[in-house]
Every structure is written in C-alpha cells, then in structure tokens.
Amino acid sequence: MMAMTVGEHGRFPELSERELAELNARFERAPASSVIEWAVEQFHPYLCLTASMTDALVVDLAVRVEPSIEVVFIDTGYHFAETLETLDVVRRRYGLNLRVMTVPTPPVELWSAGPERCCSEAKVAELDRALVGKLAWMSGVRRADSFARRTTPIVEHQRGRVKVNPIAGWSDADVAGYIAAHDVPVNPLRDQGFPSIGCRPCTQAVAAGADPRSGRWPGREKTECGMHTATSSARPRRDRHPVLTEKVPA
Numbered sequence: 001m002m003a004m005t006v007g008e009h010g011r012f013p014e015l016s017e018r019e020l021a022e023l024n025a026r027f028e029r030a031p032a033s034s035v036i037e038w039a040v041e042q043f044h045p046y047l048c049l050t051a052s053m054t055d056a057l058v059v060d061l062a063v064r065v066e067p068s069i070e071v072v073f074i075d076t077g078y079h080f081a082e083t084l085e086t087l088d089v090v091r092r093r094y095g096l097n098l099r100v101m102t103v104p105t106p107p108v109e110l111w112s113a114g115p116e117r118c119c120s121e122a123k124v125a126e127l128d129r130a131l132v133g134k135l136a137w138m139s140g141v142r143r144a145d146s147f148a149r150r151t152t153p154i155v156e157h158q159r160g161r162v163k164v165n166p167i168a169g170w171s172d173a174d175v176a177g178y179i180a181a182h183d184v185p186v187n188p189l190r191d192q193g194f195p196s197i198g199c200r201p202c203t204q205a206v207a208a209g210a211d212p213r214s215g216r217w218p219g220r221e222k223t224e225c226g227m228h229t230a231t232s233s234a235r236p237r238r239d240r241h242p243v244l245t246e247k248v249p250a
C-alpha cells in the first residue's frame with residue numbers, strides 16, 4: 001500500500017496533494033478497471049461502492065475486479081418501484097455483496113420537512129453510517145452529469161475518506177457503449193425520459209436534450225442531494241433520528 005498519512009478524522013488514510021495530483025494524472029489516461037484495481041488493492045475490504053440503480057455500469061466494472069466488493073444502496077423509502085425492481089435485478093445478476101441502508105417511514109414524513117433536511121437525514125446520514133469502518137468509497141459520479149460535477153476528480157478526499165470516481169471522465173456515449181457491449185441492467189425509467197433518477201417526489205422526466213439533472217428537485221435551486229459534495233454533513237445523525245435502522249436482505 002502506498003504511504004498515507006492519518007487524516008483529519010484521526011484514523012483515515014489521507015493522500016497528500018501531490019499524491020492526489022499524480023494519481024489523477026495517471027488515471028486520466030487509464031481504463032476505469034485500472035482505477036478500481038488500484039482502489040481494491042489499497043483499501044479492500046474497507047472499501048464500498050455506492051449505487052443509485054440508474055444503471056449498473058459501475059457495479060459491473062467493480063465486480064469484474066472484486067466480486068465481493070460491498071455495494072451500498074440507500075433506500076430512502078421514496079424510490080420509484082422501477083428503481084427497487086432494478087436493485088433486485090442487479091442483485092441477482094451479479095450475486096452482489098449488497099448492503100441496503102433503509103430509512104423506515106418516520107412518524108412525520110421527512111419529505112414534508114423540505115428537501116434539504118430530507119436529503120440530509122435520509123441520504124447523507126445513511127451514507128455516513130454506511131461508511132463507518134471504511135477507509136474509502138467509490139461512486140459512479142461523472143463530470144458529464146451536470147455543471148456542478150464538471151470538475152469531479154477521479155481520486156479525492158470526501159467524507160473523511162478517500163473517494164474514487166472511476167468513470168468521472170466518461171461521456172454519455174462511453175456509458176451507452178459499455179452498457180450495450182456488456183448487457184448491463186438499466187433502470188427502465190431511463191427510457192421514459194429520466195436520465196437521472198432520484199426519489200419519486202423529487203424527480204421528473206425531462207425533454208430530450210435538456211439538462212439531465214433538470215428533472216431533479218424541479219423548480220428549486222437544489223441540484224445535489226449532498227452525498228457527493230464536500231460541504232454536506234460529515235458525521236452521522238443517527239442520534240437525532242433513532243428510528244433509522246439498517247436492513248441487510250438475504
């Protein structure tokens with residue numbers, strides 16, 4: 001393992017700015033599978049992959065490198081039925097080491113408290129809980145997803161850990177090509193005008209050619225749930241919401 005210093009949280013690895021720059025320069029020219037191989041070599045089994053089930057592209061890439069990698073799906077309780085069906089299809093297809101972080105319906109629906117609080121307490125807090133004990137995590141975030149994600153590095157620090165975005169530089173055409181070539185499961189909503197799929201109350205279909213993220217939180221300034229931004233909560237909020245529980249399906 002490459003030498004890493006202890007991070008600001010006291011026990012997590014932290015790459016120096018120079019190491020980050022060198023890794024990002026190297027990985028810009030490398031296939032995504034090589035990035036994942038590096039992450040697995042460095043951090044597995046203290047590494048997980050978050051998946052939204054818009055498609056299973058990064059899952060497909062990751063399990064080819066390490067079939068036992070932990071895949072985390074955050075079930076907010078507000079997902080489309082199609083997303084949960086896709087989760088089941090993907091779990092069966094790949095025999096995933098799947099961890100579902102479940103937010104049971106609270107006495108008052110989180111959604112009624114507004115999207116900032118809802119995302120923070122349903123998504124971000126569950127992510128932080130999923131990351132307990134992990135040194136690093138991976139995601140399928142891409143620069144082409146949105147303006148806000150246009151500078152996404154391949155390796156960075158986020159949520160007190162090393163975060164790896166193996167397909168940060170992939171175009172929409174790259175994604176479509178890989179999905180077609182490898183028969184990767186895709187959420188059926190993708191073909192119904194939903195290029196970016198979040199929770200049911202906050203996601204609308206968009207017109208062809210429109211900003212793919214414009215269907216998320218329509219009519220609001222909000223463009224990110226907070227899971228992939230450095231400014232959101234870096235610590236679990238379970239203490240404030242004791243109803244939050246975890247379900248690991250058989």
Ligand code: SF4
Nearest residue numbers: 078115118119199202
């Ligand atoms: S996307 Fe909407 S429903 Fe889902 S957690 Fe965020 S605010 Fe809540």
